[in-house]
Amino acid sequence: MMQPRLQLDDPHAFLGWLAAAREAGRASFDDVHVAQVFAIAAVAAIARRGSRMKFELEPAAATGAGRFAHAIGIDEAISGAGGRAPAERDRTVTLTRVRGRGPWESVSEQIVSLLLPTKPWVPAADLFYHVLVELLRNVGQHSNDPLGGIVAAQVNDAGPYAGAPALQVVVADNGIGVFEALRHMRPSIKTPAEALVRALEPHVSGAFPEGESGSGENAGLGLFVISEVAKETDGRLFLASRGATYFLDRSVSPDTQPVITNGEAPDYPGTLVVFETAMAHVGSYEGIMKHIRDLAAERTPKRITYRWLRFEEPPTDSLRVLVAVASEDTGAAMTFATTVIKPRLLRHESIALDFRTMRVCTQSFLHALLHESVRLAWALKVPMFVVNATPAVQAQLELVEGYSLGG
Ligand SMILES: Nc1ncnc2c1ncn2[C@@H]1O[C@H](COP(=O)(O)OP(=O)(O)OP(=O)(O)O)[C@@H](O)[C@H]1O
Numbered sequence: 001m002m003q004p005r006l007q008l009d010d011p012h013a014f015l016g017w018l019a020a021a022r023e024a025g026r027a028s029f030d031d032v033h034v035a036q037v038f039a040i041a042a043v044a045a046i047a048r049r050g051s052r053m054k055f056e057l058e059p060a061a062a063t064g065a066g067r068f069a070h071a072i073g074i075d076e077a078i079s080g081a082g083g084r085a086p087a088e089r090d091r092t093v094t095l096t097r098v099r100g101r102g103p104w105e106s107v108s109e110q111i112v113s114l115l116l117p118t119k120p121w122v123p124a125a126d127l128f129y130h131v132l133v134e135l136l137r138n139v140g141q142h143s144n145d146p147l148g149g150i151v152a153a154q155v156n157d158a159g160p161y162a163g164a165p166a167l168q169v170v171v172a173d174n175g176i177g178v179f180e181a182l183r184h185m186r187p188s189i190k191t192p193a194e195a196l197v198r199a200l201e202p203h204v205s206g207a208f209p210e211g212e213s214g215s216g217e218n219a220g221l222g223l224f225v226i227s228e229v230a231k232e233t234d235g236r237l238f239l240a241s242r243g244a245t246y247f248l249d250r251s252v253s254p255d256t257q258p259v260i261t262n263g264e265a266p267d268y269p270g271t272l273v274v275f276e277t278a279m280a281h282v283g284s285y286e287g288i289m290k291h292i293r294d295l296a297a298e299r300t301p302k303r304i305t306y307r308w309l310r311f312e313e314p315p316t317d318s319l320r321v322l323v324a325v326a327s328e329d330t331g332a333a334m335t336f337a338t339t340v341i342k343p344r345l346l347r348h349e350s351i352a353l354d355f356r357t358m359r360v361c362t363q364s365f366l367h368a369l370l371h372e373s374v375r376l377a378w379a380l381k382v383p384m385f386v387v388n389a390t391p392a393v394q395a396q397l398e399l400v401e402g403y404s405l406g407g
């Protein structure tokens, strides 16, 4: 019997194993000695009942991998039966199906609180939440998979991680893949590998054409921020998406370059994203977000230097609005911008946005809320005031302003 170990230090070994299994139309974890959570989630996604893939996962109990897959709820993930209690609090959360637009934030919040319950708001928790929301949103917005995606996460301190626990996040779907999602707006992209590399750059998105810095809902920054976080924390990022794979392993050395395959190596029938970071390497969320703001600012030529987002006490006649209504729901953020912020700016009336309840904001959310309003504020010369933003949120607001007015 074959006894591979499917570990994230060699994700291509997993795709090789999966290719043979897909060819046979079935797999069993009885062939596998040890499998990390990313491999189990990736298999679960293609074995889902109702999936377009013809793929059967046979029950397995003879190996550690089979027992682990069962313990973290692979059977329910495949059948679509309701979720079950987390297998091991503090270590692993069960596989969760996420479909549609609604639950990105609540699912992410729940996963973070199950996995890091004892220290709920350490930097790792904020980063982890941010990464989860961006990846789940991508499945909902871009994958076209009617079944949605499967998300799983783990604090891994076994085997190679003994003594240096790592946080691992995996999101898998069986949708159209990154190349297909991007190519219509970016005809210059000719191959799946090129699409993966470009998708990690700032302001590259299938939602708006080249030369623009955002559509209403997307800024093309989700994967850029995630890959910068992986680099900043000496982590790993693995993407496999129809026709290509991208693997950046900064755990080995800070200079390691990504390994990219195109067509010649086994791929994933959909999009698989695995993010890993050593818990000990996660600095402050604020520090990482400021670094990313500076990095993005370097790449965005500035049209003007005057700031239309003011981080100071607003005039007394300002309308104060609490930014919480639309927390992490980009559709609601756009509605809020259209119905509350823009009419106020158009009347040249002062508005103050109060971020007191938002400790973590993703770029996508702030973009949907403010990209167009910042441009309007600039055009009409009406500043917007921001109060009670944490330093991390302020850094991200400055990033939105930078690119909204840049170029
Ligand atoms: N799961 C996925 N399936 C298919 N395509 C994807 C998936 N995830 C990302 N992509 C493609 O990669 C592009 C870049 O993703 P990224 O998250 O960086 O930006 P975005 O989602 O367009 O904008 P933002 O995240 O700022 O809202 C997407 O526009 C989409 O074309």
Ligand SMILES: [Mg+2]
Residues within 6 Å of the ligand: 134, 137, 138, 221, 222, 223, 364
């Ligand atoms: Mg995105």
